[in-house]
Amino acid sequence: MEGDFTVKVVSHPRYVDMAKCIACGACSEKCPKKVPSEYNERLDKRKAIYVRYAQAVPLKYGIDKDNCIFFAKGKCKACEKHCPTGAVNYEDQEVRRDIKVGSIIASAGFKPFDPSIYLQYSYSKFANVVTALEFERILAASGPWMGHMVRPSDEKEPKKIAWLQCVGSREVNACDHPYCSAVCCMYAIKEAALAKEHAHDGLDAAIFYMDMRTFGKDFEKYYEKAKGKGVRFVRSRIHTITEVADKSLQIEYVTENGVAMTEEFDMVVLSHGLEIAKETVELAQRLGIDLMPSNFVKSGSFTPVASSRPGVYVCGALAGPKDIPLSVVEASAAACAAAGKLSGARGTLVSEPEIPKALDVKGDAPRVGVFVCSCGINIAGVVDVKAVVEYAKTLPNVAYVENNLFTCSQDTQDKMAQVIKDQGLNRIVVAACTPRTHEPLFQETLQSAGLNKYLFDMANIRNQDSWVHTGEPEQATEKAKDLVRMAVAKASLLQPLNEVQLSVMPAAMVIGGGISGMNAALELARQGFTTHLVERDAELGGNARLLRITAKGEEVAPYLKELTERVKSESNIVLHLSTAIKNVDGFVGNFKTTLAGPGGEEVVEHGAAVIAIGAAERRPTEYLYGEDSRVKTHLELDSGLMSGAIDPKKTNSVVFVQCVGSREPERPYCSKVCCTHSVESALHFKEHNPDCQVTVLYRDMRTFGERELLYKEARSKGVLFVRYGVDHKPRVAKAGDGLTVTVRDHILDRDLLIDADLVVLASAIVSHKDESLAQMFKVPLDEDGWFLEAHQKLRPVDFATDGVFMAGLAHYPKPIEEAVAQAQAAVSRAVTVLSRKEMWLPGTVAFIDQKKCVGCGVCWTVCPYQAIAADDKGLAVVNEALCKGCGTCVASCRSGAPNLRGFTTQDVMAQIEAML
Amino acid sequence: MSEQAAFQPRIAAFLCNWCSYGAADLAGVSRLQYPPNIHVIRIPCTGRMSPKFILQAFRKGVDGVWVSG
Amino acid sequence: MFARRRFAVLKNLMEYAGIEPGRLQFSWISSAEAQKFQQTVVSVTEAVKALGPAKHMIKDIRKVA
Numbered sequence A: 001m002e003g004d005f006t007v008k009v010v011s012h013p014r015y016v017d018m019a020k021c022i023a024c025g026a027c028s029e030k031c032p033k034k035v036p037s038e039y040n041e042r043l044d045k046r047k048a049i050y051v052r053y054a055q056a057v058p059l060k061y062g063i064d065k066d067n068c069i070f071f072a073k074g075k076c077k078a079c080e081k082h083c084p085t086g087a088v089n090y091e092d093q094e095v096r097r098d099i100k101v102g103s104i105i106a107s108a109g110f111k112p113f114d115p116s117i118y119l120q121y122s123y124s125k126f127a128n129v130v131t132a133l134e135f136e137r138i139l140a141a142s143g144p145w146m147g148h149m150v151r152p153s154d155e156k157e158p159k160k161i162a163w164l165q166c167v168g169s170r171e172v173n174a175c176d177h178p179y180c181s182a183v184c185c186m187y188a189i190k191e192a193a194l195a196k197e198h199a200h201d202g203l204d205a206a207i208f209y210m211d212m213r214t215f216g217k218d219f220e221k222y223y224e225k226a227k228g229k230g231v232r233f234v235r236s237r238i239h240t241i242t243e244v245a246d247k248s249l250q251i252e253y254v255t256e257n258g259v260a261m262t263e264e265f266d267m268v269v270l271s272h273g274l275e276i277a278k279e280t281v282e283l284a285q286r287l288g289i290d291l292m293p294s295n296f297v298k299s300g301s302f303t304p305v306a307s308s309r310p311g312v313y314v315c316g317a318l319a320g321p322k323d324i325p326l327s328v329v330e331a332s333a334a335a336c337a338a339a340g341k342l343s344g345a346r347g348t349l350v351s352e353p354e355i356p357k358a359l360d361v362k363g364d365a366p367r368v369g370v371f372v373c374s375c376g377i378n379i380a381g382v383v384d385v386k387a388v389v390e391y392a393k394t395l396p397n398v399a400y401v402e403n404n405l406f407t408c409s410q411d412t413q414d415k416m417a418q419v420i421k422d423q424g425l426n427r428i429v430v431a432a433c434t435p436r437t438h439e440p441l442f443q444e445t446l447q448s449a450g451l452n453k454y455l456f457d458m459a460n461i462r463n464q465d466s467w468v469h470t471g472e473p474e475q476a477t478e479k480a481k482d483l484v485r486m487a488v489a490k491a492s493l494l495q496p497l498n499e500v501q502l503s504v505m506p507a508a509m510v511i512g513g514g515i516s517g518m519n520a521a522l523e524l525a526r527q528g529f530t531t532h533l534v535e536r537d538a539e540l541g542g543n544a545r546l547l548r549i550t551a552k553g554e555e556v557a558p559y560l561k562e563l564t565e566r567v568k569s570e571s572n573i574v575l576h577l578s579t580a581i582k583n584v585d586g587f588v589g590n591f592k593t594t595l596a597g598p599g600g601e602e603v604v605e606h607g608a609a610v611i612a613i614g615a616a617e618r619r620p621t622e623y624l625y626g627e628d629s630r631v632k633t634h635l636e637l638d639s640g641l642m643s644g645a646i647d648p649k650k651t652n653s654v655v656f657v658q659c660v661g662s663r664e665p666e667r668p669y670c671s672k673v674c675c676t677h678s679v680e681s682a683l684h685f686k687e688h689n690p691d692c693q694v695t696v697l698y699r700d701m702r703t704f705g706e707r708e709l710l711y712k713e714a715r716s717k718g719v720l721f722v723r724y725g726v727d728h729k730p731r732v733a734k735a736g737d738g739l740t741v742t743v744r745d746h747i748l749d750r751d752l753l754i755d756a757d758l759v760v761l762a763s764a765i766v767s768h769k770d771e772s773l774a775q776m777f778k779v780p781l782d783e784d785g786w787f788l789e790a791h792q793k794l795r796p797v798d799f800a801t802d803g804v805f806m807a808g809l810a811h812y813p814k815p816i817e818e819a820v821a822q823a824q825a826a827v828s829r830a831v832t833v834l835s836r837k838e839m840w841l842p843g844t845v846a847f848i849d850q851k852k853c854v855g856c857g858v859c860w861t862v863c864p865y866q867a868i869a870a871d872d873k874g875l876a877v878v879n880e881a882l883c884k885g886c887g888t889c890v891a892s893c894r895s896g897a898p899n900l901r902g903f904t905t906q907d908v909m910a911q912i913e914a915m916l
Numbered sequence B: 001m002s003e004q005a006a007f008q009p010r011i012a013a014f015l016c017n018w019c020s021y022g023a024a025d026l027a028g029v030s031r032l033q034y035p036p037n038i039h040v041i042r043i044p045c046t047g048r049m050s051p052k053f054i055l056q057a058f059r060k061g062v063d064g065v066w067v068s069g
Numbered sequence C: 001m002f003a004r005r006r007f008a009v010l011k012n013l014m015e016y017a018g019i020e021p022g023r024l025q026f027s028w029i030s031s032a033e034a035q036k037f038q039q040t041v042v043s044v045t046e047a048v049k050a051l052g053p054a055k056h057m058i059k060d061i062r063k064v065a
């Protein structure tokens, strides 16, 4: 039950001891058994002992028992023989464990639709018909043809490729997947654009589609750019493909104005959709959570990451088709929801290592210790390690050198700590693999030996030497010596660095009291943090006050009422209504924000902030809006329906016009929610008045994901959908007492006249473009005024500025469930700051020599993190809490005043000097 | 062997820790082979790259400088 | 991007200092692009090889920097 689950976990044997495996790959090289590689979609081969892909974490090998010769025939053992660390263990057993947990998060994801198992998609068996995932692998540098774009039948570069959309999506006859997979339009455009770049002498790329669903942030721009690059977009669903003599493919289709066409392509890519695997359905059953008819996990609009079973949460494509950014948002949201009830137990299973106080080495002559790693045979097999050791002994400042079989092993680390103490070493160089993976480990050893962790450098003689110059051992050895010499030169100059310690104010501020802001505030409060909720209106609720229903059919008003009450009665929330942000001082952990409210000004201290200021419906200027009261926007329609001012029973004809002000040159984005909003409203009219004539004039119907089912239902209930082109916009005119809407019918190529007593405009959602708020928090806006995240995919609710997060419409138009998920995600991220009593910032930050500074201001204009400002003398000072150590200021200053700790000009110069 | 082929240039490679340095590590993991002429200096970001480094490298006698972000 | 713009300036500066443009190379490689890294090393090495050993004495550095 919630708060107290016992989970039975089975760990299957991998026949390789993870603690011993150093991922040298010797086993895989010698393994005689070749198996089609799952990673490369079976387009090439891997071995029976393998890692799934080069970036796997942890990078450890494993034996695929079903394909291993030893397990089948009882002999071979090639891998065991060649493993330098004795990591192979054929006796490895399955391990069963019971794990006690408070919450469970299901994130088992999707499986790409396999067209080959359906009769209707028999063409997928042709050699040059590939799935989109196969095509991804073909384009990838680590793919079967090393990134050369070739077609499978003859490995020649294709000159013409077609992408077929909605394969296994929006289709009930062939595969029973009525939903839209939501990601394939976008990935098809990406693949087509990339393929054009890969092509050596031109590529004709054509995408065959029904609706182009580029509804995400920056997607529409990407789509327009692809058109500009010459990717062809053909609105037609393809049902038959025939293979011709040279294994090229012939496609038959009908153009929009009804002309039948036949076209030949060298290759066809199937944009296959997402589905839930059978095993995942079984897992859901074991978890006891409800599924939708489509097998995606059922969740609510207001609780997007909660499953039907309390304590079990869900995120990612398992909860409905979605792309990476939203999956990552939901992952953080699920973490927030799962942790919420458990916040009392936070940190109780964590133990902190004890770190001795660092010795003072300032002023001492450098005594460098060099540890040269053999890495089994990984380095020693190519580089003459002994020669490197002898050479290192001759270098200036070097006091001690040794060679280790595996420098990173625990016993060597213990020994290293002892050597540092015994030999009185004060600078350490490890010549081994890469600092990107191993620097933290060695730095810990330095710390445990009482040395400041910044008195350390690495020479990368494996990844960037022995592994890439395998055939040239002599040159590799010389290079290893050079790299060691460079590292010693740098290390000799290194100085101990202090990590700045900051105390963290365990309080949060949420700006904006809409659905996003209220959810964020409630979650923060529930996790035990005092939260200031700042709303500029006199009332909470934002846009949701005017919304009738969600795509899942849940009414918004009752939920909003309950949410508002919870916010008002939550003791950890301090509500600031009719209040504006006047000023923000400070930085992560220590913001001091000045609020101006009805009672005057007030300064609030907080450790983190969530920006949830939302957006607004644009006031249209077209289609008689404002001139005729029967022309309304979505929010006006919703209010009218809720108040009864608009009565479907008394409406004979209603026309919805889509994309009013969206997807236009001045607003080149899709507002994402309006297609679904129109469809659910259309259904509402049909439900209350089946005789009502309901027409939707659209450019592309973007009912993504499971919203597609509403679109399907609307069509079956007689809602008429008429497509219009941007260059043939509909016209609305007064005609007697009524209104007439004229639209160009593409298929018939003539004007269609519709009488209407209500015209609803799907008007764009526009940002508040709140530049002053953005500046106060030192965070960026994009061209359209949406807040710009640190990374679209990896850090979707973070800013590059620490301690500030975002949620909801302020980021981009989105439906309620996504706004709530983002609010929870922002809380999850904010709690990583707030739950710490103090935080340590890296010591590798910039500093200014004020004696050299002339106050010209170049550094504070170039600093991408706005970490430099002028002090009262007009000279530059670095705010170490904001500095990310990029060094741009150092490179830009003409007076040489700034420098970067750990990468000082002298450090780099020393390396250059030592290079030759 | 012609003089051209015998000449082994020395190239100073300034690689950004987050991008190209990572690619170099991955090239190793993937055992992609390349000529040993480059000597890598890791920098935190290409923003750190100052003309002084390039000039100093040439002055010290390298035959080429490669900066990669 | 700021850095890119600056590199164009840098190239000019180097020419002024008497360094042939081919000796100074810039590229952008993401941490996942091992293949591109390898290809770039090869092409950079070849470009510099083709120019032969750097023999130009650089003009007074301090004046340029």
Ligand SMILES: Cc1cc2nc3c(=O)[nH]c(=O)nc-3n(C[C@H](O)[C@H](O)[C@H](O)COP(=O)(O)OP(=O)(O)OC[C@H]3O[C@@H](n4cnc5c(N)ncnc54)[C@H](O)[C@@H]3O)c2cc1C
Residues within 6 Å of the ligand: A511, A512, A513, A514, A515, A516, A517, A534, A535, A536, A537, A540, A541, A542, A543, A544, A547, A549, A550, A551, A579, A580, A581, A612, A613, A614, A615, A616, A617, A634, A635, A673, A674, A676, A677, A763, A764, A765, A768, A770, A773, A807, A808, A809, A810, A814, A815, A816, A817, A819
């Ligand atoms: C026209 C339209 C139609 C929509 N249709 C649907 C739909 O059919 N289905 C669906 O699921 N979703 C729909 N949505 C989206 C839905 O309204 C949002 O996802 C949801 O309401 C979450 O909004 P929010 O809290 O992020 O922003 P908002 O609702 O905009 O709330 C932001 C709050 O912040 C306040 N604020 C702004 N600036 C400041 C400041 N500087 N300081 C303090 N406070 C500030 C505002 O007053 C407001 O109260 C629609 C939205 C619009 C505009």
Ligand code: SF4
Residues within 6 Å of the ligand: A165, A166, A167, A169, A170, A179, A180, A181, A182, A183, A184, A185, A186, A211, A212, A213, A271, A273, A704, A705
């Ligand atoms: S409409 Fe939906 S299912 Fe069809 S290709 Fe586009 S995203 Fe995929």
Ligand code: SF4
Residues within 6 Å of the ligand: A215, A658, A659, A660, A662, A663, A669, A670, A671, A672, A673, A674, A675, A676, A699, A700, A701, A702, A762
């Ligand atoms: S109506 Fe709205 S959601 Fe539909 S395509 Fe246009 S802007 Fe996008």
